[in-house]
Amino acid sequence: MIPGNSTHERYLPWIFTISFILITFLPRSLDDTMFMDGLAYASIARNMALGIGSFWQPFFAKSFWLPYDNGPFFFGHPPLQFGMQSILFRVIGDSTAVENIYNFLVLVVSIILIVKFWQKLFEETPDLAKYTWLPVLCWYATVTVYYSIPNNFLDSTMSIFCLLSCYFQLRFLKSKSFGTPKKYIFPVLAGICIVLACLTKGPVGLYPLAFAMIYVVVYDHAMFGIGVKITALVFGTFAVTMGLILLYQPAFVFLKTYFNGQVVQALLQKREKAGEGLAGHFYLVKELLRNVYPHLAMLVGIYLISSSHNIKTALGKKTIRICQLTLLVAGSAIVPMLVSIKQYPHYLLPSLPFVAIFFAALFVEKVHALTLLNTKMAVAGFSIAVVCCWTFTIIKLRNMEHNEMAANAKEIKHYVARASTIGICQNLYHEADIHTYLQRYHFLSLTTKTENAKYVLADANCLPSFDLKKDKVVPLEDHYFLVIRNQKARDQHAVYH
Incomplete structure (x- = not known):
């Protein structure tokens, strides 16, 4: 947000951020090109809407290209996204507009949650809390995000539930209302969100279980007991809810088949592989570095510009803690996946909101100081950037990719x-x-x-x-x-x- 009273000064950074997002999202939503996984998931959802298969027995086709998933139903992934998307198919009909609308909803909800998370983290520093566009820009500027969001990946939906679980825990921890019973609804909701994450993409959705303890380690060791209590409540809610689901026989059969055929086989290195040997386990680390090259370059650029204007403000203690928190939470999402060598770039999606907030926190104080220094220059810069974004978007729309x-x-x-x-x-x-x-x-x-x-x-x-x-x-x-x-x-x- 640019300091100032006029509407264009207040909202111009958001106009730029949305324009930047549309460079890739709009053309990819209007062409016929989609990654094979997204097409398969849309097909399963469409079939489910038509009564071909069911929620606990999703059906793709009578044939499948991989040797792992050729059973009577598709058990390669849990069915929650298929079920949710099938509702849109029932409403709209068999149209590619369905997956594009779904992707748009995922994009909007993700942006809202990142904004809410940022505001809650920076609620004690209102001047910095206003820069809600910055973490969103950092998020969509990662190649995995702008490639994956229009491609109907399960990881995009799972990312929403994981972020929402962490947000509910953050709200409870920030409130410090540990003696108010009604406030414990937030850890309960956090546990339910983990169930939804796991029903979207499996055990990788469990990482929000670590959030409360990471928060305690970063912010206040004296809250250790509270952290344990919250973690136990979140896990207990998850366990009870998942246990109730497993009591339903079709759910039990599906999830058992999925776990044995997907999770166990991946851990045994009998499914798709990112590579061989030790290097295969660190594929996601390499992909993460590839995603943040622009952020590192921007960080260097901002610090060089700040130095040229003699701005020597160091990161505040509160900002440093936010950086520590988000970096550790991102790590808790990525590190468990390194056990398997079945890794793809979009597996990073649940961690990338936290990576984005981490970099935005590194940027925000310098950005704030620079905009205060020369508001007119900031307005001019954002205006030029908006025009450039729409120029690129129009060029891409006029040269739609043919599939x-x-x-x-x-x-x-x-x-x-x-x-x-x-x-x-x-x-x-x-x-x-x-x-x-x-x-x-x-x-x-x-x-x-x-x-x-x-x-x-x-x-x-x-x-x-x-x-x-x-x-x-x-x-x-x-x-x-x-x-x-x-x-x-x-x-x-x-x-x-």
């Missing part, structure tokens, strides 16, 4: 009946994009048993295995083909008669 597989799925609609099973060449079966786009856009399942299939998806490598004198070949984009078995013979027969 070949989405185009292929739409072309195949003209030949193949909805909800069919078509053949696919063996060498293409493990390409996830093929499975997810064909299922999302036309309910298609795939089989490598092509001998009896009327339609077969092929590429140049396997096209020679077909009888091109009898089979019709429909060219598709990106060197794919739809082979219609014996179609030429049928066409010739029809012409003859």
